Amino acid sequence: MPPSVPGAVILPFASLGDRSGGAGLKAGPWPTGLTAGGIGGPISEQGRPADRRILSLALPRLTIERRLRIGGQGDNVLLALTVPGPHGPVIQAATTVAEAAGALPGLRVVDARGACPALRVEEADPEGDARALGRLMLWARRWCPWTALEETGGPGLVLDVTGSAHLWGGEAALLTEIEGRLSDLGLTARLAIAPTRGSAWALARFAGPRAICGPGEVEAMTAPLPVRALRLSQDTALLLQRLGLKTVGDLLAVPRLPLARRFARAEPSDNPLLRLDQLTGRLPEPLHCPDDPPRFVARAVLSEPVQDPTPLLPALARELCAMLAAKGAGTRGLALAVYRSDGEVSGVEVATARATRDPIHLARLFEGKLDRLDPGFGFDLATLAATVPEPLDARQPGLDGRRDDGEDLARLVDRLSARFGPRALLRPAPRESHVPERAESWVPALGPSPGPVPPPPRPRPLRLFDPPEEVRVIYAVPEGPPAQFVWRRVTHRVARFAGPERIAPEWWRDPPGTRLRDYWRIEDQEGRRFWLYREGLPGDGRGGTPRWFMHGIFA
Amino acid sequence: MQPRRDLQPLRDQIARLEARDPSRPIAVLPFGVEALDARLPGGGLDRAALHEVAGGGADVVHGTAAALFAAGILARVGGQVLWCLTRPDLFAPALQQAGLDPDRVIYVEAGDDAGVLACAEEGLRHGALGGVVAEVAKLPMTASRRLQLAAEECGTMGLALRRWRRPAEASDFGQPTAARTRWRVSALPSAPLLVPGVGRARWLVELVRVRAGESADFVLEACDEQGRLALPPELARGPAAAQVGPRRAAS
Structure with missing residues (x-):
């Protein structure tokens, strides 16, 4: 997902925005730091789980919509994304036009080409999709503090909106708001709110749009849904269908004992009774929310607007590096933002080749770049944020007093990259090809070493x-x-x-x-x-x- | 011409006066060719200095022999090398054949001459690099002085590789610079082989200027896989002095 989405976490400056309320940056109604790790959800006074409201969010077309968004294309191209299969590439997702032309997901590319010869095929990027979904999950904390990834049923999120919906004007308004926001990002979403994870999952995927299920309506609303709505595997769903149990209602009518006996040792995804209990709430299903990644932002609040941020930099860098050191982290990217007194925000970013938390080095990277800032009539707030924090353990320098050449080289590369641009510093990476122009490729100067390659056996021109x-x-x-x-x-x-x-x-x-x-x-x-x-x-x-x-x- | 013994104390005294840090001994990188090393003060190229290399004859535009000469020197210096250039047409496998492994070189494509000089100075001041190459057309006195001071302070070898856009601009090579030595390398026809083929390349290496030394020129065989030069076989056997003679400085 390209970082041009207003308000998204993937925006470089969005990580600074919520603390300062800067222009154009939307902050959630909760103060940051309010996150629930581990088992989320409020507990009522009796010690029993209160009536929870779970929102399930399915993104059935995330893969293809993300690709179209990256390419800046509309949905009217004949494009299919493939994953490797045992007998050649298999279509994972396709545009609506391509699907209408016969390129259905699950089909092999060779078969789809028969139906649609003009089909353009590209490889899918599952890791990229997973990362995008992770960012989306963090971004969704704008609506409620507990969000997690859905484990089953394709890309999706699950949000615990207990006690949050009224902030958005009620559950129906919240669903419309979420759907609209995701649609602005070019994503199709199906969502539902229900008292349990199981029922929300089922209603989001198998009921009508924006379903809302009250506390007492779970069984009534889920009864007409097919058994696949129970988060069961294909085989088990097929087995149940063969047994004549076609809907959730059919299954609810079956006595528990035979079901328990039949599926005693099955995995959760093969156990209809377990899934039924999770659906009705008889069996609690906690929501495990990952913590927010730590944010490293140093701020300088000034009593009077000033024009030049240079004198502030060393102190900001020291403060930021102390925060990084406390968490055992370093950073590979820095963003300096100045908030002008008239409300405008402007920023400068620098990148380093290796994670570092050396304040002098980090402050030096901004040399010569600050004149690009437009201070206007002066600014009264400056923030320095670590945009790409990475774990960085403390290292013991050698006792013999020698300098670490690798570390030093990284600093030189940083300084030169800051001045000439990251693409200017390159290292040749030999490749095994006899065609001369292909025997050489270029990699970033401090990337992983390509490894030794024997010199070409015959003389080559300089x-x-x-x-x-x-x-x-x-x-x-x-x-x-x-x-x-x-x-x-x-x-x-x-x-x-x-x-x-x-x-x-x-x-x-x-x-x-x-x-x-x-x-x-x-x-x-x-x-x-x-x-x-x-x-x-x-x-x-x-x-x-x-x-x-x-x-x-x-x- | 052998250095006279009675002059040596005087030379040492001058060297002490000139050096920024008198306690540091002068580290040199010998070429391994006696005739060449005898011409250089200290018996080799000063490791903490700026040296200037240019192509001669028809090679001033591409500077190929000069670049290989520089690569051969850097191959023997060791350590990481920063190669600052404006035209990225170097072919890394050829550098590898001159002894400079690709994983020892970092290229910086620095827009124009001013960028190259700034980048080279940054590299020289860094101190942990083995050597820095600056491919420039113009090398003003001030810029070369800055590079020379940076090289001297941090003990890194700097090589200014002069490369002009047009042959006519090469007259700029006569202008004075602060480089410790100045070399001009041009290709010579190689020795005929007994069988059809192309033998080891042969260069005319002119030491146009050297501080505290006399200029001279040499006919040498090009760099081998370890970056070493060699005397041509017919000269190595006979008296080397036959081809090597004192020469008036061309600057």
């Missing part, structure tokens, strides 16, 4: 031209060495040559019809060395007369 420059060559036909060539309007006579070194196209990657290359190392009469290649052979059926290219210079 300067490689991209793209190769076409030259006019006099050579012995059909496949002889070059004798003379004109490159950049200068004629070079070949004094010595070595070759050819034949590099065949990589059939698994190159388009059909790509011609082979015969490389020659050439030394001209002045001693300069070039790398020429002839593309193709005469009569190879892949084009006309072979052309010659200059691909690089040795020395």
Whole structure:
């Protein structure tokens, strides 16, 4: 999900917003820090669970809607996302247009292509989906403090809205609000509120839109739903159907004893009795809410508006680093935000290559970047936030007083990246390919080391031209060495040559019809060395007369 | 020309006066070629100094031989190398063949000459790097002085690789800079082999300027896989001095 969604947690500044009430940032009605770890839900005075209100939220089309949103596309493209299957890729999700054309989820791509030849297929990103859902779960704490991921039934969330709904104008209004917010994000949601997790889950997925089930209505409202609404596995649901138990109501009418005997040792997802009890509330099902990730924000509140944030930085950095140290964390990203007295907010972000909590280093990263801030008539609040906190344990420096070169290098890389941009600092990563332009890729300077690769067995030029420059060559036909060539309007006579070194196209990657290359190392009469290649052979059926290219210079 | 014994105390005294930190001995990186090392004060390239390398002849635009010469030096220096450039056309496998492993090099694509110089200075001042290369066209006196001071203070070798856009601009190489040594490397025709093929490349390495030393030029075989230069075999057997003679400084 791209971080351009207003109000979402994924916004870089959203993590600062709720403390300051800054412009454009929506804060939930609860003070931060009010989170319920472990078993959520209020307990009544008798020690029994109070009447709880659970909201279940299903996002049936999250995968495809997220992809469309990233690509900025509408729903009118023929696109399907696939996951690997035992017999080739299988469609996981598809746009409505593609589904209407026959590319249904669960189908193999080859079969779907038969029904819909124009189908565009891309790989799904399950990890990315899971991360997005996690962020959405934290974002949903704007409505109530207890939210968790749904374990079964595809992407979904579960929210304990007990005692929260009135803040949004009642349960019906809350459901409309949530649906509208998610629809703004481009997500289709189905939701329901019920007294138990089981019933909310069933109603969200199998009842009409925005179902609300009162405390005494669980059995009445869930009775007409199919047995699949009990969060049962496919096999068990099929088994029950074969037994003639088609709806939840049918199952509720069956005596408990035979059911208990039949499914005594089954897993929860295969045990209809357990699921029934969870649905009706006979068996409590606690909601386990993960804690909010810790937020690291240092603030400087000023009594008078000032123009220049530079003098504040060292103190802010020290405060932030103390907070990080207390939690055993470091950060890979920092955001400085200044809140102007007229309500505008502007910010600067920097990134580091490794997690760090060194205040001097972090403050130095902002050098030369602060003039991009627009202080207007002055600002009276500045915050410095760690945007990418990471665990960072304290390290014992060597007793011999030597510096840690790796750590030092990371700082140099940080400073240079802050100045020239993160894409300017690169490290070559050799790849195993004979095609020269593919033998080298570029990775970020402090990324994981690609590991040693043996040097190429044959000499390679130091300067490689991209793209190769076409030259006019006099050579012995059909496949002889070059004798003379004109490159950049200068004629070079070949004094010595070595070759050819034949590099065949990589059939698994190159388009059909790509011609082979015969490389020659050439030394001209002045001693300069070039790398020429002839593309193709005469009569190879892949084009006309072979052309010659200059691909690089040795020395 | 051998250094005279009676001059040595005087040289040492001058070196002590010039050095910022008299207690630190001068660390040098010998080339391993006697004829070359004898020309350099201390018997090799000063590790804590700026050296300037340029291509000669038709090589001024691409500076290929000069870059390989620099890569060979850095391969023997050890440690991480920061290579600041404006035109990213270096091919890493070739550097690897000159002894500089890809995981030892960090490239910085720094927009223009001013960016390259700033970046190189930052790298030199850092102190934990093995060497820093700055690929620049113009090297003003002030900039070279800053680089030289940074190299001297932090003990990191700096290499200014001069690379011009047009051959006509190469006359800029005559302008004075604060670099400790100045080299011009150009390609020579290699020795003919008995069989068809291309042998080891041969360079004309001109030591155009060296502080407290005399300039000279050498015909050398190009870097091998460990970044070492060598005398051509026909010279190595005979008296090396035949090809090596004193030469007037070209600056």
